[in-house]
Amino acid sequence: MNNASHAQDSSSKPSDRRRFCKMAIGGMAVASAGMVGYPVTTFLKLPKSMSQQGSMEVPLADLAEGTAIWGEHLGRQIAVIKVDGQVRAFNGACPHLGCVVQWEGATRTFKCPCHGAVFSDNGKPVAGPVNAPLESVPFQIQDDVLRIT
Amino acid sequence: MRVLRSIYQGLDDRYQLTPLIEKNVTRKWVPRTLGWSACFGGLALLVFLIQVFTGILLLIYYKPDPGRAWDSVTFIKSNVPMGWLIQRVHVVGANVMIALVLMHMARIAYFKIYRSPRELHWVSGVVLLSLTVFLAFTGYLLPWTNLSYWGASVGTEIPGAIPFVGEHVVTWARRGPGISGETLGFFFAMHIWVLPAGLVIFMAMHFAMIRRTGISRPL
Numbered sequence: 001m002n003n004a005s006h007a008q009d010s011s012s013k014p015s016d017r018r019r020f021c022k023m024a025i026g027g028m029a030v031a032s033a034g035m036v037g038y039p040v041t042t043f044l045k046l047p048k049s050m051s052q053q054g055s056m057e058v059p060l061a062d063l064a065e066g067t068a069i070w071g072e073h074l075g076r077q078i079a080v081i082k083v084d085g086q087v088r089a090f091n092g093a094c095p096h097l098g099c100v101v102q103w104e105g106a107t108r109t110f111k112c113p114c115h116g117a118v119f120s121d122n123g124k125p126v127a128g129p130v131n132a133p134l135e136s137v138p139f140q141i142q143d144d145v146l147r148i149t
Numbered sequence: 150m151r152v153l154r155s156i157y158q159g160l161d162d163r164y165q166l167t168p169l170i171e172k173n174v175t176r177k178w179v180p181r182t183l184g185w186s187a188c189f190g191g192l193a194l195l196v197f198l199i200q201v202f203t204g205i206l207l208l209i210y211y212k213p214d215p216g217r218a219w220d221s222v223t224f225i226k227s228n229v230p231m232g233w234l235i236q237r238v239h240v241v242g243a244n245v246m247i248a249l250v251l252m253h254m255a256r257i258a259y260f261k262i263y264r265s266p267r268e269l270h271w272v273s274g275v276v277l278l279s280l281t282v283f284l285a286f287t288g289y290l291l292p293w294t295n296l297s298y299w300g301a302s303v304g305t306e307i308p309g310a311i312p313f314v315g316e317h318v319v320t321w322a323r324r325g326p327g328i329s330g331e332t333l334g335f336f337f338a339m340h341i342w343v344l345p346a347g348l349v350i351f352m353a354m355h356f357a358m359i360r361r362t363g364i365s366r367p368l
């Protein structure tokens with residue numbers, strides 16, 4: 001292609017078309033970079049529940065013998081139970097397929113509604129399709145308040 | 150802009166980049182008659198790169214443990230900012246990638262491009278398709294939902310039809326008699342390392358072969 005003759009034929013300046021193309025391509029590149037960059041940098045931020053140091057608190061006075069108090073911590077359903085005066089905390093997600101188990105005070109067991117797994121009051125599996133225990137959750141007790149952090 | 154240009158100029162002076170770029174990208178001519186169906190292979194590669202990228206992002210939060218896998222995916226979808234988007238892109242990308250590989254193959258078959266000297270392009274392509282399908286299959290178990298559980302149960306049952314060794318293949322793939330935490334660990338390792346690495350190796354061979362024979366010229 002002959003640039004000089006091309007420039008004479010054309011009524012606009014020789015660099016106009018090339019400049020337009022460059023700007024259009026550059027603009028699309030910047031727009032795409034933004035469309036990818038914005039969600040990705042947002043994804044890398046700390047999620048709210050983590051930056052707030054999400055903590056769960058249970059006043060021990062509310063926890064009667066043989067009962068459970070449920071709460072949420074970092075997206076997990078947590079059961080705090082009291083058996084024989086002892087306090088324990090478990091992640092309620094069944095280790096089988098992740099359904100949330102239920103506490104049955106009468107039999108002192110956790111029962112899973114999904115496929116019938118049964119766990120004892122120390123989280124050990126006693127029946128059903130699992131042989132893994134409920135995950136026990138560490139906690140601190142201070143001034144008669146149980147805290148999970 | 151000026152800074153970038155002088156950085157490029159400095160590198161170009163030392164390593165002669167411009168002829169390399171011209172030969173492989175800006176002045177690399179392809180047959181004029183190719184048409185849009187010739188894009189499917191390259192698009193499959195692009196989607197694979199997106200899968201690698203979004204997959205690495207998901208790995209920041211995903212936990213390959215039966216007690217926590219579902220929680221961690223739910224956490225990604227509902228608590229991580231833009232997590233729903235990254236997770237959706239990875240799921241949709243998996244399906245799109247399989248579709249693109251199949252469309253790419255259909256073109257090769259339709260135009261009979263697989264004929265000599267390109268037979269091994271086809272063979273390596275079949276390996277690439279299998280690896281892609283296995284990637285999607287292993288990934289499907291990772292969120293540890295009821296659907297993933299049954300998907301993996303039914304899928305790992307298939308090799309049971311092989312005479313004599315079938316049962317062994319099934320228990321091998323499941324790491325035991327049924328789908329369990331062991332299966333999850335195995336599928337996870339396959340999904341994030343073994344299969345992607347296999348794909349990269351076979352893609353490298355696939356591309357090297359295509360470079361040697363050149364792009365096929367439609368009549």
Ligand code: HEM
Nearest residue numbers: 200201204205207208211243284285288289291292341345
């Ligand atoms: C190095 C590459 C890759 C990495 C590191 C990776 C990582 C992951 C992770 C961590 C998950 C679990 C999170 C979730 O379920 O959303 C996942 C899920 C999944 N992946 Fe990948 N992946 C990669 C490539 C691929 C490719 C190439 C495909 C398909 C062709 C694929 C298909 C899937 C599918 C179908 C799921 C299930 C998503 C769901 O149902 O939620 N992945 N991947």
Ligand code: FES
Nearest residue numbers: 094096097112115
């Ligand atoms: S999810 Fe609890 S028994 Fe299946």
